[in-house]
Amino acid sequence: MTLSHAEYKAIADSLKPNGQAFIDGQFCDAADGDKFETVNPATGQVLATVAHCKAADVDRAVVAARRVFNAGTWSRAEPEERKEVLLKVAQLVREHTDELAVLESLDTGKTITDCLEEIGGEVPKFFQWYAELADKVFGKIAPTGPGAMALITREPAGVAGAVLPWNFPLVMAAWKIAPSLAVGCSAVIKPAEQTPLSTIRLAELMCEAGVPDGVINVVPGFGETAGAAIGLHNDIDTVSFTGSTEVGRMFMRYSGDSNLKGVGLEMGGKSPFIVLDDARITDDLIEHAAMSAFWNGGQNCSANMRQLVAAPLVEEFTARIGERVKAFKLGDPLNPATDIGSMITRDHKKMVMSYIQSGVDDGARMVTGGDSDLPGYFIEPTIFQDVTPNMKIAREEIFGPVLGIMPMQTAEDALAVASDTDYGLHATVFTQDIDRALHMARSLPCGTVSVNGFSEGDIKTPFGGYKQSGSMARDNGTEALEQYLQTKTIWINVADA
Numbered sequence: 001m002t003l004s005h006a007e008y009k010a011i012a013d014s015l016k017p018n019g020q021a022f023i024d025g026q027f028c029d030a031a032d033g034d035k036f037e038t039v040n041p042a043t044g045q046v047l048a049t050v051a052h053c054k055a056a057d058v059d060r061a062v063v064a065a066r067r068v069f070n071a072g073t074w075s076r077a078e079p080e081e082r083k084e085v086l087l088k089v090a091q092l093v094r095e096h097t098d099e100l101a102v103l104e105s106l107d108t109g110k111t112i113t114d115c116l117e118e119i120g121g122e123v124p125k126f127f128q129w130y131a132e133l134a135d136k137v138f139g140k141i142a143p144t145g146p147g148a149m150a151l152i153t154r155e156p157a158g159v160a161g162a163v164l165p166w167n168f169p170l171v172m173a174a175w176k177i178a179p180s181l182a183v184g185c186s187a188v189i190k191p192a193e194q195t196p197l198s199t200i201r202l203a204e205l206m207c208e209a210g211v212p213d214g215v216i217n218v219v220p221g222f223g224e225t226a227g228a229a230i231g232l233h234n235d236i237d238t239v240s241f242t243g244s245t246e247v248g249r250m251f252m253r254y255s256g257d258s259n260l261k262g263v264g265l266e267m268g269g270k271s272p273f274i275v276l277d278d279a280r281i282t283d284d285l286i287e288h289a290a291m292s293a294f295w296n297g298g299q300n301c302s303a304n305m306r307q308l309v310a311a312p313l314v315e316e317f318t319a320r321i322g323e324r325v326k327a328f329k330l331g332d333p334l335n336p337a338t339d340i341g342s343m344i345t346r347d348h349k350k351m352v353m354s355y356i357q358s359g360v361d362d363g364a365r366m367v368t369g370g371d372s373d374l375p376g377y378f379i380e381p382t383i384f385q386d387v388t389p390n391m392k393i394a395r396e397e398i399f400g401p402v403l404g405i406m407p408m409q410t411a412e413d414a415l416a417v418a419s420d421t422d423y424g425l426h427a428t429v430f431t432q433d434i435d436r437a438l439h440m441a442r443s444l445p446c447g448t449v450s451v452n453g454f455s456e457g458d459i460k461t462p463f464g465g466y467k468q469s470g471s472m473a474r475d476n477g478t479e480a481l482e483q484y485l486q487t488k489t490i491w492i493n494v495a496d497a
């Protein structure tokens with residue numbers, strides 16, 4: 001049940017966010033006592049002080065994670081036991097949805113509506129789905145001759161690190177924690193420095209659900225310190241990172257410079273939304289186009305920010321999406337009537353505004369949008385038309401509400417422009433012709449293609465990028481388990497009886 005704006009504000013007033021690290025089942029400060037502040041981007045006010053963890057704290061967390069992993073309390077527990085505990089985590093998240101959603105909204109500037117959907121809907125589902133998988137990780141027997149039996153077994157990788165972005169804090173935490181714990185790993189998680197609070201609270205709830213001390217550890221801090229310490233730690237077996245391509249590259253280097261840990265990367269994108277000339281410009285298509293770009297204020301790795309529209313349709317498409325987007329309501333993220341919240345920080349807003357200026361300077365025409373006069377770090381959803389493929393706003397990931405519309409003469413032109421990027425995360429195609437839809441879907445070099453609707457898939461479908469949007473790793477689906485499992489062959493010679 002959705003509460004009123006006043007009720008969400010009352011929950012916000014009652015919260016006392018804890019910014020401490022969570023290591024070995026205990027809240028604690030950073031070893032050197034250092035702290036930083038996390039700010040509500042919709043107001044600029046300080047929300048909480050947070051432990052500024054560094055290498056020594058990451059090391060404490062890894063020692064605890066390794067101790068419990070080696071003890072086998074979780075890693076060698078009956079899979080049904082892990083299942084029961086993770087199902088309880090799902091239940092506790094559901095019971096605390098309002099509290100967690102308000103906390104997340106305050107820390108990120110995301111709308112309460114989105115936070116409720118993600119935290120009340122998706123996060124418990126992730127825990128539930130991987131809980132149900134915990135007792136379904138089967139090995140294989142290889143076809144040997146009678147002189148041997150060869151077992152191909154799967155084992156938890158060990159200590160799993162995760163370094164998270166700020167745009168979907170608790171969803172990203174669940175994407176990494178649920179599959180890694182389901183298979184028996186212990187985890188050391190670094191939330192983004194802008195948004196640590198909901199992940200810290202989640203760890204506390206997980207312990208309440210019965211996750212043993214040391215299995216889940218949260219070390220809030222900055223990338224150059226806590227993040228690098230995870231990447232470089234010699235006793236972390238695998239690390240899963242979601243964030244920018246620039247930092248993803250560093251995790252490959254960290255691995256090479258340390259213990260060659262496994263590295264799973266989910267990174268940036270500049271995803272296309274393609275409207276072929278046989279598509280009908282319906283309200284549904286316009287809704288998908290608008291949401292694909294402006295959901296979460298455009299701060300979304302799979303945002304479809306290059307909209308490639310068949311030339312005969314582009315005028316109607318532009319007019320209708322312009323009208324739709326002008327109706328989006330910016331404002332207090334805690335108001336359920338708000339559609340778009342604030343940018344994550346002042347610096348991020350400045351960076352997005354500089355892209356808007358570059359669109360203007362390069363000769364693209366602004367249909368709607370620009371700066372907002374609301375206090376906090378708000379930007380109006382912005383649409384440019386007459387964008388050409390080589391403009392900066394058409395090539396670089398902006399990670400804010402800036403959409404470029406480009407007219408296309410043919411489907412093959414759209415395919416060529418869509419593919420001409422270092423990224424490969426997502427694409428949407430609208431067409432009424434199934435053959436053209438499949439041709440585009442098979443030809444587009446990206447991890448997810450959605451047809452006649454914008455979708456990232458769901459928990460059952462793997463999510464990740466081609467090219468510089470990802471490594472070969474995938475989050476979600478049974479594929480996510482691969483990031484946290486080792487494969488062992490046990491070869492047994494069999495003597496004649």
Ligand code: NAD
Pocket residue numbers: 163164165166167168190191192193221222223224226227228231242243244245247248250266267268269300301302397399425464465469
């Ligand atoms: P970011 O790369 O700046 O930060 C991500 C995380 O990496 C943070 O926790 C940060 O502290 C840490 N980090 C930063 N510098 C580091 C360093 N030198 N060493 C180790 N860790 C470091 O990204 P962001 O701004 O938080 O998130 C936005 C990016 O994330 C965008 O590029 C977006 O496309 C991408 N993203 C991708 C997905 C996906 O699933 N593919 C999902 C969400 C976001």
